[in-house]
Amino acid sequence: MAYINPVNDLRRLQFSSAARVATGGSFQRLQSLAKEISAKYNQPIDSINAGRMAMSVRMTDNTAMTLFEDGELKDDIRPIETTGDGNCLFNAASRAICQTEILASELRLRTALELILNPDFYRAHPVVTSSNVRTLSGGMWSKEGLYDAIVFSNNASKTLANKGFESALHDEICNTLHDG
Secondary structure (H helix, E strand, O other): OOOOOHHHHHHHHHHHHHHHHHHOOOHHHHHHHHHHHHHHHOOOOOOOOOOOOOOOHHHEOHHHHOOOOOOOOOOOOOOEOOOOOOOHHHHHHHHHHHOOOOOHHHHHHHHHHHHHHOHHHHHOOOOOOOOOOEOOOOOEOOHHHHHHHHHOOHHHHHHHHHHOHHHHHHHHHHHOOOOO
């Protein structure tokens, strides 16, 4: 079995992504590296106890709790604190799985691998490319408009304007590799 080090593998993909942008390299090179790395992560994360473990009261984000009115939250649901390092989604998911943030890097890595290796699915995602979504003025959203409004970060939106949808999609996929 190959040695699994999600932090190192994530850094390898980050470096490859940065090199792709700096040198104008191809997305296919990044995909080749992602395919090589993904072979080590073919087993699912053990999440059998996700959501079943009682979150300790000390994990509660008391600042976030002040934003809710009495009765707005169910008794067994409350916001939890996570490390403010640009990984809050992955930190929170890790806490839900194992009550610590130890899986955050692996969750980010696995998410990035999914996006890098399956861009065709996300390019033609059935929800995001729905033809039933209307703008406030009543017109239909284009696929590019939906991605720009819902999916793309500011950097990918700039790429969309300058280089087109395919480049913007690749940029947004690569953004998943980085904090924030």
